[in-house]
Amino acid sequence: MAYLTQPDYVKYVCSCGQLKPITNLYFCRHCLKIRCGFCICHEVDSHYCANCLENMPSSEARLKKNRCSSCFDCPSCFHTLSTRATLVQPRPDPAAGDAKVENKQAKKMYYLSCFNCRWSSRDVGIPDQPVASGGWPERVNPHAARVNQLLDFYKAIAQQEKQEKLDKERKKFAIRGKYITLTDKTGLTGAMARNIAGLPSSESSSLAIANFVPSQASAEVEALPEDYYTKEVNLKQVTSMAQRLAAPEWQPTNAARLHPLARALSVKRSQRCRNCDHNLTKPEYNPGSIKFKIELLAYYHVPEVKIISYESVKAGATTSLLLKLANPTPHEMQLKLLQPQDVPPREETEPTLDKSLEKSLSFEKDTSWTKVIERQPALPTASRVLAPDTSFTLAQRDDAAEYDDDTQHDTSDIILWRKSNKLALRLQVQTDDTAKPGEPARVAVALEYSYRNTVPPAANAPPRTDHTLYTTLILDLGVVAE
Template sequence: MAYLTQPDYVRYICTCGQLKPITSLYFCRHCLKIRCGFCICHEVDSHYCPNCLENMPSSEARLKKNRCSSCFDCPSCYHTLSTRASLVQPRQQEGAGDGKVENKHQKKMYYLACFNCRWTSRDVGIPDQPVASGGWPERPNPFATQINQLLEYYKAIALQEKQEKIEKERKKFAIRGKYLTLTDKTGLTGAMARNIAGLPSSDSGSSSIIAKFVPSQASAEVEELPEDYFTKEVNLNQITSMPQRLLSPEWQPTDVSRLHPIAKLLSVKRSQRCRECDHNLTKPEYNPGSIKFKIELLAFYHIPEVKIISYEPMKAGENSTVLLKLSNPTAHEMTLCLMNPEDIPQVDNEEEQLESSLEKSLTLDKESAPCKPAAAPAWRRTAAPCVRAVGPPVRVAVPQRDDAAEYDDDATHDANDVIVWRKANKLGVRLQVATEAGAARGGAALLALALQYSYRNTVPPAANAPNQRNHILYTTALLSLGNVA
């Protein structure tokens, strides 16, 4: 797992201008564009408990305040609590002769324990339960009545404002001789009709709630501190920490003896959609115990992957050699062309230019990928590349992915200045690069490399759409080649 702590040496440029590794990007097969986490819509499919894998609908999760009723976390170290059993000897019955017990069978009782910090529910005086699942007592919130009053008060205010808004709109659009509703023509409002019928008025309840509400008032009198507050010795082992208090915002216990188990938060399974074409990019299985996906359009399975094998020290004003590994993740042969970003042809279609301008206006401090040499991308402000490829564009053909060839250790070595070796759907490429003469010594040596690749779309076309399966797509990758020597 050492690779998880390493930085991202190869980052791809998303359509919105963000720099992300290929494992954090998505590829939409309908609009044929790269998407990142900012370019997609997240939708919650289901709620489930990560410990017991209980699945529940959104309405039930909302009623339970997004917490599981049978799983708990330790209030001391935040690990999941386990249910432990213990045998309890029944009490002696009164009146039994010679001190004998009528029921000799021991009773099994259950309590919660943490295997990490050895905290138990017995430490805070929670009684043991005769049932292993559920039945644990819930602490009442001391401010529940006040919170409910505030909720009812604000709901009444929202209802009253809504009714006033409707009345203003009716007066605004009322035209002489023309009526929007029958009540406007007869002059009989809904409230008057309810009063004539003997029914309670719809706004009478909200008005009474607003009238009866008593706002809180600040008091200048504050309880005095105890006399031994500054002289009493403090035992830090008996005082809760700030994270422990904030984990229970309703009570915020100050003493360790008042800590209670915390109901485990629910997790969600989410699906992701493309913001432009509204098609699903990822769709997981509904079962919380399954890790499979119905739809999984990750960029790792559609875009050629670039990895750095080795490189020579980058010196200002000198040429160097970089050895790269290119991989074809698709099931079709791919033609790759390595070039500089400014060599990408400009977008001549007006509709695509309009879409790129709309994406630029909707994103926050992000611009489109460097398809136009006149526009300066936003990523160049923080990551200005000082290394560029030298010579004509490099064109190579990469075979399709073969799962059986993954177990073949033999690689074909080519006597070529560009292609070093071939192995299944991977090949090694030698690339000549040059560092700018004005590059700062000790600065990051970044290489912006544009990829032109052929892509075969397997999605069936929509009705009245051209049946075009083969496409030529472009993407830009930013490679980190150490520091300038």
């Protein structure tokens, strides 16, 4: 017998066919389907620094290259650098005639230091700064002009290709008396529209392409030093690959040329269902808050199944299996075990528009990427659970009852015990003779459960009642024993 507490031993089948534990799944209350991270849309709500909790809009984060201007990471171990203060005695300036500085007070200066690897900005010759935040010297990329020239060149090419595609479509669908675009009807030219929108004109794009100077390959390569193969290598002075890739603009090879790295910004994202376009999770805008405005996790809506214990699975034998089922909802739930092939097909109810409204609207937006590809994975067939033909009632969740020792032991052949909203079942697993020893012992089982929708109905819509939903689980029971 084995006791399992890891959640990966029980995986749920998502609507897109992925196998995920219940802690990695979401539940849409509008289309009543289980969603995973691959069948939902991810949207960035805000950018913030995880160290100083400074919040900034997307436009400002784009200008700062998604980096914080006041926080830095250690270039050696990538931990957050701390600002240290020190007192510096002013030195005499012979040019100014200062021979003594006894009456002058010590000046407070600041430098960056890492508490993990003891790296400091003084190690690479960065001068101390008179202010604690900001004012640190920024390194200038020697190839910045060339990089900007390449960016302008490729932007001009993209603009030119877009204009050629638009002209080709305009010639293809040109019909007298018909206006394909708004510019054809109002007489607003493309150049005027680009100037109003602040975009570069086609003439500037053509000029950028014409003035672009491509790179030339050189046959002459700088020779290596004479002591390149004989000089002893000091690994403490050579940077690692991770340290070089952390600064792609310079890629320092010597540890003495490491400079502080501006800390990358973090994002708060919201997740949206692709089928009904409703939010599944939406965090608070404040970066210091860890709460969610909307948090539709499957852990709070779908019954949770855990493996208490099981016997070793053998080919051609019937073994016992103990499962624990929990009701996470505040409503009473009816639950029944089924075979995966007995689950009825789900009827799709897509929202439809009024025909008069549908004729007046022109849907030019491509929404093919938002469609969820639903498929069924290959379920194990060598072993199956002998599901009882009875329904079970699970009480609603009560947080106060978690601390009460009111476990009720049942003498029936199926129910082992009850406690609050939890239920333990005694089941049997039957394995075919075709199972080979050493193969993974996996078994599939389906759950039929009742769900009470708490979403308020729309206007002139019938009231929503309890729904009967289905979900399929894959239980990992180790390997087939000999």
